[in-house]
Amino acid sequence: xxxxxxxxxxxxxxxxxxxxxxxxxxxxxxxxxxxxxxxxxxxxxxxxxxxxxxxxxxxxxxxxxxxxxxxxxxxxxxxxxxxxxxxxxxxxxxxxxxxxxxxxxxxxxxxxxxxxxxxxxxxxxxxxxxxxxxxxxxxxxxxxxxxxxxxxxxxxxxxxxxxxxxxxxxxxxxxxxxxxxxxxxxxxxxxxxxxxxxxxxxxxxxxxxxxxxxxxxxxxxxxxxxxxxxxxxxxxxxxxxxxxxxxxxxxxxxxxxxxxxxxxxxxxxxxxxxxxxxxxxxxxxxxxxxxxxxxxxxxxxxxxxxxxxxxxxxxxxxxxxxxxxxxxxxxxxxxxxxxxxxxxxxxxxxxxxxxxxxxxxxxxxxxxxxxxxxxxxxxxxxxxxxxxxxxxxxxxxxxxxxxxxxxxxxxxxxxxxxxx
Numbered sequence: 343x344x345x346x347x348x349x350x351x352x353x354x355x356x357x358x359x360x361x362x363x364x365x366x367x368x369x370x371x372x373x374x375x376x377x378x379x380x381x382x383x384x385x386x387x388x389x390x391x392x393x394x395x396x397x398x399x400x401x402x403x404x405x406x407x408x409x410x411x412x413x414x415x416x417x418x419x420x421x422x423x424x425x426x427x428x429x430x431x432x433x434x435x436x437x438x439x440x441x442x443x444x445x446x447x448x449x450x451x452x453x454x455x456x457x458x459x460x461x462x463x464x465x466x467x468x469x470x471x472x473x474x475x476x477x478x479x480x481x482x483x484x485x486x487x488x489x490x491x492x493x494x495x496x497x498x499x500x501x502x503x504x505x506x507x508x509x510x511x512x513x514x515x516x517x518x519x520x521x522x523x524x525x526x527x528x529x530x531x532x533x534x535x536x537x538x539x540x541x542x543x544x545x546x547x548x549x550x551x552x553x554x555x556x557x558x559x560x561x562x563x564x565x566x567x568x569x570x571x572x573x574x575x576x577x578x579x580x581x582x583x584x585x586x587x588x589x590x591x592x593x594x595x596x597x598x599x600x601x602x603x604x605x606x607x608x609x610x611x612x613x614x615x616x617x618x619x620x621x622x623x624x625x626x627x628x629x630x631x632x633x634x635x636x637x638x639x640x641x642x643x644x645x646x647x648x649x650x651x652x653x654x655x656x657x658x659x660x661x662x663x664x665x666x667x668x669x670x671x672x673x674x675x676x677x678x679x680x681x682x683x684x685x686x687x688x689x690x691x692x693x694x695x696x697x698x699x700x701x702x703x704x705x706x707x708x709x710x711x712x713x714x715x716x717x718x719x720x721x722x723x724x725x726x727x728x729x730x731x732x733x734x735x736x737x738x739x740x741x742x743x744x745x746x747x748x749x750x751x752x753x754x755x756x757x758x759x760x761x762x
Contacts, residue, residue: 372400373600375592376407378416378425381477384517385429385588388447391618395611401603415479420593427596427604431481431516432560432587432636439594441640443601444608444630445587447622449516450564451485453583454534454574456511464494464550467512467537472502474510481516481586485561489554512537516586518622519570534574536566538581551582560586560636592640601642691742694728698746702753714757721754 377393380386393404404427409419416428417440430440431449453467461467468490475482483501490496502508509531540549545563555561564585568578590608592601608615608626615623629647639647701717701724709717728746731737 373402373597373603375402375404375426375596375600375604376424377404378419378428379406379408380416380429381409381412381480382515382517384520388518388588388619388622389429392615395614395618396607400607400611402600402607412477413479416591420591423593425593427590427592430589430591431484432589432634433481433485433558434636436636438638440591440637441594441643442635442637443590443592443640443643444605444626445589445635446608446626447518447588448564448585449481449588450519450566451482451584451586452513452515452517453537453539454513454515455537456509456532456534460535460537464539465496468494468496468499471500471511472508473499473512473514474502474504475499475514476516482514485516485584485586486514488558494550518588518619519566520619520622536571536574536578536581538579538583540582542580542582545582551584554584560634562586587634589635589637591637592642594640596640596642598640598642598645601640602646605643605646690731691728691737691746694724694746695749697724698750698753702756705757718754718757721750721757725750 377389380389389406393406396402396404407425409416410424416425416430417434417437419425420428420440421437427443429446432442432445434440455461455467468486473486475486477483486499490499502510504510513534540551542565545551545565551563555563561584564583566581566583568580570581571578590604592604609628612623612626615626698721701720705714705717725747728737728743732739732743737743
């Protein structure tokens with residue numbers, strides 16, 4: 343086998359290196375997003391599972407970053423630039439710089455109490471009792487503050503923080519339906535029982551639940567089926583409460599293509615998410631309803647929702663075809679009319695040709711001078727009529743008109759010579 347010269351091997355190596363460089367440069371780098379760690383333990387577990395499932399093959403990498411302290415909300419972290427995305431409640435107040443990507447799961451309001459007998463009303467449940475509802479600014483606290491006085495008649499709620507010396511009388515937590523929820527609830531003092539705001543048959547009959555959902559569209563009435571939490575109270579019936587969506591949100595400055603890829607990755611990983619946290623992510627859909635969001639929808643998520651919609655060219659292609667057909671028809675008709683008009687003007691000048699030739703042929707060597715003078719006068723009259731029609735645009739100043747004038751002048755000259 344012939345040996346490859348050294349300079350040939352060097353050229354081959356250089357070409358391979360350049361090709362590999364071009365291939366590497368064409369590969370799209372995975373976007374790096376910071377997900378703020380939620381303050382509630384269950385949501386923090388969801389965030390960790392979510393970030394772990396976005397593996398190295400994903401087009402988006404997510405890193406869970408801790409908050410500054412327990413008082414910093416997820417929205418505060420996004421606005422401060424310490425995170426790019428967050429899991430936030432759809433009940434949070436609207437902010438222009440925070441935009442929704444997609445709903446992930448429903449958080450259900452769990453109200454647990456330690457009394458031996460069920461409270462007769464929400465007022466009796468909350469009035470004068472020690473209530474744990476998560477850290478300040480949490481969705482459960484926000485909801486209680488919004489509804490306690492306006493719907494339940496409670497002027498002020500006695501919130502407490504958890505420690506080993508204080509046991510709450512009432513525990514209020516927004517969390518997904520999960521068999522492991524008992525591990526998250528502070529029930530170390532007395533066993534908890536779940537409180538039903540109204541009876542299930544009262545939903546849709548004008549109860550306080552209907553009033554709350556009417557005036558707070560992000561809330562929906564929710565029934566926890568009997569036997570969902572057998573460890574709490576095996577004999578408990580269905581529990582009526584509220585649910586609100588947990589939304590994956592992003593700062594408005596996150597690029598549109600990154601949010602598009604993030605939405606696509608979440609839907610791709612839906613089976614894995616559902617397997618890791620059963621009963622949580624089954625409701626994720628490719629055509630989620632953006633109208634239910636408290637926040638504006640990020641343009642990247644909107645682009646994903648409209649990915650199968652026809653483009654503006656496809657949408658109006660039929661109209662464009664009709665317009666082009668009409669325009670071509672109008673142009674063809676206009677050209678045809680112009681041709682007809684020119685032919686009519688040409689036919690008019692042809693009449694003058696015939697009259698001029700007839701006058702010329704009507705004079706011969708036997709014609710008298712008077713007859714020749716009459717023919718010359720008629721020829722000049724033909725020229726005058728032709729010029730009048732030219733002024734009136736009944737004939738065109740084209741080559742035919744110039745030929746007629748030349749012909750008529752030649753005939754007049756010939757008649758004059760013969761007369762002399």
